[in-house]
Amino acid sequence: METSSHDILIIGGGGAGLRAAIEIAELDPKVDVAMVSKVYPMRSHTVSAEGGAAGVAGKDDSVDEHCYDTISGSDWLGDQDAIEFFCNEIPKELLRLEHWGCPWSREPDGRIAVRPFGGMKKMRTWFAADKTGFHLLHTLFQTSLKYATIARYDETFATRLLVEDGAVRGVVAIELRTGKIRAIQAKAVIIATGGCGRVFPFTTNANICTGDGMALAYRAGAPLKDMEMVQYHPTGLPFTGILITEAARAEGGWLLNKDGYRFLQDYDLGKPTPTPVLRSMELGPRDRVSQAIFGEFEKGRAFHGPYGDYVHLDLRHLGEHKIETRLPMVRELCLKYENIDPVREPIPIRPVQHYMMGGVHTDINARTSLNGLLAAGEAACVSINGANRLGSNSLGEILVFGARAGRSAIETVRASGSGNETAILAQARDEERRLEENFLHKTGGAERIAKLRDEMQRAMESGCGIYRERNSLVASANKLRELRERAANLAIDDHTRTFNTQLTAALELGYMLDVAEAIVHSALDREESRGAHQRRDFPKRDDQKYLAHSVAHQAAEGPPRIEYHPVVITRWPPGERVYGR
Amino acid sequence: MSDTIILEVARFNPESDAEPSYESFEVPLRPDWMVLDGLNHIKDQLDGSLAFRWSCRMGICGSCGMMVNGVPTLTCETLLMNYAPGPVRVGPLDHFPVVRDLVVDLDDFLAKLQKVRPWVVRKDDFKPAREFIQSPAQLESFHQFSLCINCTLCYAACPVYGLDPNFIGPAAIALAHRYNLDSRDQGIEDRLDIVSRHEGIWDCTVVGECSTVCPKHVDPSLAIQQYKLTATKEWFKSFLLPRGKH
Amino acid sequence: MAQYTQFQPKAYRPRMSAYWYLDQWHYLRYALRESSSFFVAYFCVLTLVQLAALGAGAGRYAHFEALMRCPLMIIINAVALAFFLLHSITWFNLVPRVAMRQMLGRPTPDMVSSAPNYMVWFGATVILALFFLGVL
Numbered sequence: 003m004e005t006s007s008h009d010i011l012i013i014g015g016g017g018a019g020l021r022a023a024i025e026i027a028e029l030d031p032k033v034d035v036a037m038v039s040k041v042y043p044m045r046s047h048t049v050s051a052e053g054g055a056a057g058v059a060g061k062d063d064s065v066d067e068h069c070y071d072t073i074s075g076s077d078w079l080g081d082q083d084a085i086e087f088f089c090n091e092i093p094k095e096l097l098r099l100e101h102w103g104c105p106w107s108r109e110p111d112g113r114i115a116v117r118p119f120g121g122m123k124k125m126r127t128w129f130a131a132d133k134t135g136f137h138l139l140h141t142l143f144q145t146s147l148k149y150a151t152i153a154r155y156d157e158t159f160a161t162r163l164l165v166e167d168g169a170v171r172g173v174v175a176i177e178l179r180t181g182k183i184r185a186i187q188a189k190a191v192i193i194a195t196g197g198c199g200r201v202f203p204f205t206t207n208a209n210i211c212t213g214d215g216m217a218l219a220y221r222a223g224a225p226l227k228d229m230e231m232v233q234y235h236p237t238g239l240p241f242t243g244i245l246i247t248e249a250a251r252a253e254g255g256w257l258l259n260k261d262g263y264r265f266l267q268d269y270d271l272g273k274p275t276p277t278p279v280l281r282s283m284e285l286g287p288r289d290r291v292s293q294a295i296f297g298e299f300e301k302g303r304a305f306h307g308p309y310g311d312y313v314h315l316d317l318r319h320l321g322e323h324k325i326e327t328r329l330p331m332v333r334e335l336c337l338k339y340e341n342i343d344p345v346r347e348p349i350p351i352r353p354v355q356h357y358m359m360g361g362v363h364t365d366i367n368a369r370t371s372l373n374g375l376l377a378a379g380e381a382a383c384v385s386i387n388g389a390n391r392l393g394s395n396s397l398g399e400i401l402v403f404g405a406r407a408g409r410s411a412i413e414t415v416r417a418s419g420s421g422n423e424t425a426i427l428a429q430a431r432d433e434e435r436r437l438e439e440n441f442l443h444k445t446g447g448a449e450r451i452a453k454l455r456d457e458m459q460r461a462m463e464s465g466c467g468i469y470r471e472r473n474s475l476v477a478s479a480n481k482l483r484e485l486r487e488r489a490a491n492l493a494i495d496d497h498t499r500t501f502n503t504q505l506t507a508a509l510e511l512g513y514m515l516d517v518a519e520a521i522v523h524s525a526l527d528r529e530e531s532r533g534a535h536q537r538r539d540f541p542k543r544d545d546q547k548y549l550a551h552s553v554a555h556q557a558a559e560g561p562p563r564i565e566y567h568p569v570v571i572t573r574w575p576p577g578e579r580v581y582g583r
Numbered sequence: 584m585s586d587t588i589i590l591e592v593a594r595f596n597p598e599s600d601a602e603p604s605y606e607s608f609e610v611p612l613r614p615d616w617m618v619l620d621g622l623n624h625i626k627d628q629l630d631g632s633l634a635f636r637w638s639c640r641m642g643i644c645g646s647c648g649m650m651v652n653g654v655p656t657l658t659c660e661t662l663l664m665n666y667a668p669g670p671v672r673v674g675p676l677d678h679f680p681v682v683r684d685l686v687v688d689l690d691d692f693l694a695k696l697q698k699v700r701p702w703v704v705r706k707d708d709f710k711p712a713r714e715f716i717q718s719p720a721q722l723e724s725f726h727q728f729s730l731c732i733n734c735t736l737c738y739a740a741c742p743v744y745g746l747d748p749n750f751i752g753p754a755a756i757a758l759a760h761r762y763n764l765d766s767r768d769q770g771i772e773d774r775l776d777i778v779s780r781h782e783g784i785w786d787c788t789v790v791g792e793c794s795t796v797c798p799k800h801v802d803p804s805l806a807i808q809q810y811k812l813t814a815t816k817e818w819f820k821s822f823l824l825p826r827g828k829h
Numbered sequence: 830m831a832q833y834t835q836f837q838p839k840a841y842r843p844r845m846s847a848y849w850y851l852d853q854w855h856y857l858r859y860a861l862r863e864s865s866s867f868f869v870a871y872f873c874v875l876t877l878v879q880l881a882a883l884g885a886g887a888g889r890y891a892h893f894e895a896l897m898r899c900p901l902m903i904i905i906n907a908v909a910l911a912f913f914l915l916h917s918i919t920w921f922n923l924v925p926r927v928a929m930r931q932m933l934g935r936p937t938p939d940m941v942s943s944a945p946n947y948m949v950w951f952g953a954t955v956i957l958a959l960f961f962l963g964v965l
Contacts, residue, residue, distance in 0.1 A: 041636075042689065043645045044733050100714045103703040103765060105722060105729050112716035136643055137729065144701040144758075156693075179682055180836040208638040241615055244641045335641060338660050339615075437742045452627035496632035500597050500838040501683040597838035618932060653852065680840035688840050745845045789923060790859045808923075 004184045005427065008036040008153065008351055009571045011173060011188035013160050013215055013467045015039030017047030017135075017397065018379030019194035020142040021095075021404030022411070027149035030088065030412055036153040038160055038175050038186065039410040040210065040506070043524055047196050047208040048400065051135020052247035052331060053399035054127035057092040059116050064168065065089045066287050072395060073574050075121045075287050076359075076388025077533035079228065084366045084384045088395075088402050095401035096128050103408035104141040107132050116365040117328075118252045121287035121392040121581075123280050123377065132247050132331040138397055155186070159506050160214065162433045163191065164426050169373035171220065172419045174433040177504070179390060181499025183437060184294050185430035188409040189418045190374050193219055193362055194404065197380040200510075202355040203459035206238055206245040215381040217513035219362045220520065222371040225555045226382040227567075229517070230535045231359035234292040234393055234468050236277040238354025240309040246332055246351055248393040250317060251284035253328050257295070257312040258348065259303040265313075269294035272582015282582035289390040289534045292353035307350065314348035321345075353468060357396065359387040360524070363553055366438045368407035374414055378407040385551065389533020390570075441505050447493040451507050454492070455514070458485050466525055471538040475526040479561065484520050520554040520562055527564045528552055545576050588612040588663060590621050590669035592633065595681050603681060605672065612667060618658040619647055622673065622685075635685035642798060645734035650674040651687050655736035655796045676739040678748075681759035692735055695751050698777055704770025721766040728761035729808050730799045737793035737803050749782040753793035753803030756784060760806040763813065772817070779814040787811075861912075862919040868912035875906075920944040 010026055012019045015037050026035045039046070047537035058068050068089040072082055083432040100106055100114065107115045107129050119127040130137040146152055157178040164172040164185070195215030199207025220226050236257070237246040251257070254277060262282065271290060272282035278503045279285065286294075295313055298304045304311040317325055317332070322345045325333055329344075336344050361383035368376045368384070379400040386399060458481075465478025489511060496504040530544035531537050550566035557563050587609050595603035608629055610621040619637055626633050637647040642660040649658050652672050663671070679687035737753035744750045759778050763771045778784055787807045794804040832840065846852075850860035882893035896902060924943045 040643075041638060041646065042693070042733075045638050045646050047634075047639065047644075049644050050639050050641060097714060101703065101710065101767070103762065103767060105726055105765075106714070108717055108719050108722055110719060112718045112721070114714050133643070133730075136732070140729075144696075145703075147697045148700075148702045150595075179688075180838060182836045208644065209640065210638045242640065259817075331643075338642065450627075451631065494631075498596055498598055498632065498683070499836065501634045501686050502632075503626075503634045507631075595841055597835040597840065600841075602841055677843065678845075680842045682838065683838055742845070742849055742859075745849070788859075788863065790856070791923075792859075793857055795855065 003429060004182055004189065005430070006125050006184065007187035009034045009188065009415045010036070010190045010192065011186055012037045012192045012194055013039075013173060013218070014046070014194035014379070014381065015041070015043030015154070015156070016194060016196055016379065017048035017139055017142060017400035018381075019140070019192070020146050021401050022192050022194060022378060022408035023152045024142065024146055024149065025405040025408030026412060027123055027146075027151050027348070027468060029409065031149075031151050032153070033412055034153070035151060036155060036186065036188070038155045038158045038173065040157065040159045040214070042156050043146070043154070045210075046139060047211050048135050048139040049396075050206070050208060050245065051138070051397055052132045053119060053249040053252070054117060054129030054134045055092070055096055055138070055401075056119060056122060056127045056392070056394040057096045058089065058126050059114060059128065063126055063396065067123055068126060070574060071122050071281070072386060073388075074577070074579050075390055075392040076386070077163070077390055077543065077547075077579060078571075078574075078576040079231070079388030079532060079569055080386050080549070081366070081384065082572040082574055083570045085386045086572065087366060088386045091402045092398040095398065095405065099141060099401070101140060101393055102141050102145045104137050106132055106516065114450060117249060118278060118280055118285060119392070119394045120251065120285050120291070122285075123279060125280075127252070131327070132249050132329050135397060141339075143461070150544070155184075157422040157507065158184070158357060160218060161437060161509060163218050163375070164429050165222050165291040165372065166421050166426050169418075169421065170375040171426045172430075173218075176437070178501050181502060183434045186425060187423070187426060190376060190408045190414040191379050192368075192411055193375065193377040194379050194407070195381045198514065198517045199355050199358070199359045201514045201521070202232075203456075203457065204238070204243045205237055205244055205355040207355070212510040212514050213517035214510065215377065216362055217516040218369065219370060219372070219375060219377065220516055220554075220556050222375070224372045224374060224375055225363045225553045225565075226517070226520045226524075227360055227363035227551050227553050228385055228388070228524070229360035229554055230528050230552060231387070231389050231522045231533060232355060232466065232521065233288055233357040233359060233534050235288055235356035236291040236295055236353050237315050237349075237351040237564045238356075239335070239339055240307055240312050240350055240352055243333055243354045245354070245356065246315060246335065247350060248288070250315060250332050251331055252278065253286060253317075253324060254278050254320050254325075256316045256319075257284055257291070258316050259298045260305050260313070261303065263303075265296050265298050265303065266291065269297060270582070274402070274518055276382070278390055279582075286581045287390055287579075288356075288393060291380045292468060293536060295353050300477050303320070305323065305350065305503065310352060312350040312352045315351045316348040317344045317345060318346065318348065318463060322446050342429045345556035357391055358392050359385065359411050360387065360521070363551075366509055367410045368403050369410055374418065376407045376414070378403040389535060409457050434474070441508055442497060442499070442502075444492075447478075447491050449491050449493060451492060451504070454485055454489055455511055458482065458511075458515060458518055461485075462521070466522055469536050469538055470525055472526070475522055479519070480525065482515060482522060486515050486519075502579070516556070520556075523561050524529055524552045524554050524564060549576060585668055588621070588667060590625065591670050591672045592625065592685070593624070593674040594633075594684055595675075597683060603674070604774040605674075607670065610663075612663055615665060616663045616667075618649075618651055618656070618661050618663055618671065618673065621663050621671075622658065631828050633685075634683045643732060645732035648676055648736045648739070650677055650739065655739040657734060657736065657798045660798065670820060677734060678741070678745040679735070679738055689735065690740060691748065691751070692733075692754070692759055696733070696757040696758065699751065699755050700770055700774050700777070701758045701762060703762065703765065704773055706769045715767045717766050725761045725764035728757045728764065731757055731761075731801045732799055732802075734779055734798065736796045736798065740792040742790055742792075742797040743786055746787060747782065750786045751778065751783045753807065754801075754812060756805035757801055759805040760810050763810075771813070775814060775817055778810060779817075782808045783813060858919075863913060864913040865916035865919075868909040869916050871909055872913055917950065921950075
């Protein structure tokens with residue numbers, strides 16, 4: 003077994019991981035930082051973000067207003083101290099990106115341009131056309147190349163955190179190219195592995211979003227927070243689930259049912275106006291808009307297609323010039339994947355799983371409850387997103403908390419002594435044995451990976467979709483239990499060391515089953531409706547009992563143990579969420 | 584029309600094979616399936632050992648470039664239907680070492696990307712308190728070259744790279760050009776040292792295929808030819824004003 | 830055969846065929862464009878020979894003309910002309926690849942940037958034709 007060691011190890015090479023790496027390299031070039039990523043960093047899912055990143059920019063705007071929008075957007079489940087810190091930091095981070103070369107879209111006078119976004123009372127979303135995530139990721143990746151001190155393990159798949167004496171001391175990972183199993187030791191480990199959308203069948207998330215880091219932390223003893231909070235984006239293309247950015251509505255797009263009627267007015271989201279009004283109608287928050295579309299499905303006022311019901315997103319009145327300059331990718335995606343031109347035809351869309359508000363439980367400094375383990379980005383839950391994230395807050399989150407995780411990790415390294423290397427390496431060898439026996443040398447087994455994955459995804463959609471209730475959640479939980487047992491009997495017929503993607507698919511399935519279980523049980527225990535978590539059997543928000551974060555601990559046997567931690571309320575007492583009036 | 588199509592897929596296992604061979608699979612031919620959907624059908628239903636890279640399935644992560652009927656193609660945005668009635672031949676990208684099946688070794692490309700210094704270089708210490716002012720026209724001047732997704736289709740299309748692996752190549756040069764044109768950057772001279780060597784821009788003989796296959800219309804060939812003009816101008820400048828600081 | 834030693838897989842390194850330019854029409858067109866420069870050089874030399882003959886007196890020039898009338902030379906020159914035309918057209922079409930296309934503040938279409946070349950070409954041809962036809 004090959005071993006190496008670094009001061010800080012970052013798992014995940016997306017926006018949060020790269021931002022952390024750069025922060026560390028800039029703050030202290032003597033700190034030895036390494037990054038493990040199962041894909042080349044510029045392939046990470048940050049690349050798919052489209053609309054933009056919110057940060058107070060205009061003179062008519064204030065940090066307090068951004069805070070309030072985020073807090074009411076979160077249905078008061080976000081921690082207000084974290085949100086205030088976030089809203090203060092984000093403009094500085096976006097400016098830093100500008101100095102690093104991010105091609106932000108501009109006003110005619112050469113200043114940064116901002117656009118409106120759902121649930122935001124002011125125009126404050128910075129954007130690079132509708133490829134903001136792409137430009138942000140490539141800018142970060144290219145900037146990271148400047149620092150010789152950042153070591154990279156590209157296409158290296160993490161399988162286990164090494165924990166010794168209550169502290170995380172490194173990771174075991176498989177180098178895909180060679181199949182070599184490595185023990186990489188570190189005094190601090192940052193999890194920046196993104197989300198887990200692939201536990202759902204219909205998702206905007208890339209194939210790599212399998213909750214790896216969430217599961218690694220969960221298994222190592224760090225709990226997962228608010229996992230029941232699963233965001234559905236209102237506008238995904240049917241069949242593929244490809245995201246049509248919220249910016250399409252921010253630029254003035256309309257949502258229409260089969261009668262050509264702007265139905266959001268029936269869902270307490272305001273009155274229709276020809277031009278977009280902030281925090282109203284199509285610029286409502288994602289949870290409410292997705293629920294409204296679902297409502298149209300139930301009322302039979304939607305179109306029926308081969309891939310389920312859908313409604314229309316109409317951009318025709320924006321004209322070709324605006325679509326071409328502000329939303330070029332939307333047009334490109336529609337032409338390629340739906341064979342329609344949004345300049346001439348409305349776009350068929352349906353709500354699609356998009357984002358996990360929940361994640362590894364961290365404090366405001368990105369520290370988890372395990373010593374030496376930090377987390378940032380979608381993999382983490384600070385929480386600034388509470389029960390519903392506002393569009394364009396996630397790109398900000400990966401920057402602010404990626405950098406914060408980097409800072410905290412340096413402090414951890416400075417304070418940490420050396421661990422018991424013998425014990426750590428013994429643990430790594432255990433993991434090597436597990437990988438060889440259960441996967442690489444495994445013969446027999448009858449279950450196909452794809453079949454189990456498919457059944458898991460269907461169980462998650464039927465039990466844990468936009469609307470939930472006790473019976474469907476219990477059925478899903480039982481199904482997941484059954485799938486975990488069957489997963490022990492997987493058929494692995496690829497015993498090649500070199501680039502074994504069947505091995506990684508099997509390991510990813512294991513991660514997803516763990517994360518799915520945390521989602522279902524957290525949803526089962528929260529007997530209220532709040533933000534993205536809508537219970538048919540408990541349709542009201544219940545601040546008496548549930549103004550609290552759910553925190554799921556993995557149990558040795560049986561379902562996870564769910565605890566509740568109070569939400570941090572500072573200046574904004576819980577109130578009604580008002581949109582469009 | 585038949586409702587299935589034959590995919591002939593390159594197989595290579597370095598632990599047992601000396602060279603790649605092609606294996607045929609019959610996959611459903613559906614109107615909205617991309618070539619990638621066909622490959623995933625093989626992996627999920629027929630042969631789980633097939634190795635290929637893919638992630639975003641929306642043409643932005645750059646993972647799934649392969650040779651489809653001899654042409655470098657992003658498989659996630661190319662309809663299987665385009666190749667009906669088949670068979671369709673899917674192989675690893677040309678000109679790169681093959682790691683396994685459809686997976687190629689990209690180390691060389693990543694090293695070249697780093698070599699051209701693709702970041703904002705400032706010679707002065709100027710850091711504006713706000714953003715750098717950049718007019719929409721200044722943004723437009725480099726924007727096209729900032730759209731590269733590093734899919735490396737252009738390398739697979741470039742016979743010069745195939746014949747001379749030292750050639751820095753289309754995507755890396757286009758990226759260097761992107762930073763040169765950015766009004767915030769002052770690194771043009773640093774990059775010239777690397778890019779204007781023989782194995783840089785002067786290796787390019789304007790085949791132009793890099794721009795034809797580019798899925799994001801970056802037009803790396805244009806970048807290289809523009810770079811040649813810049814390099815010539817800089818050469819004359821250094822000739823007329825030796826070591827002169829402007 | 831490549832030997833696999835554990836954890837050190839031997840990547841397969843494809844070699845380009847010596848006839849790679851026959852694989853695709855694009856590559857063949859490129860190869861033809863590149864080889865056309867041979868005929869361009871030939872044409873230049875021929876023009877020099879013609880000028881030399883012209884300077885050497887009427888007898889030598891008549892001899893040159895006689896040589897040009899032989900079928901083999903006509904065939905060679907016809908082929909050379911075809912390549913010369915190909916050369917001109919492909920290089921004119923490359924102009925937009927080389928020149929900055931930022932006229933009028935936005936990218937100009939390819940045809941617009943190569944049009945001046947064609948116009949100059951056409952103009953020169955007309956003037957020469959008029960000259961040879963004795964109009965000028």
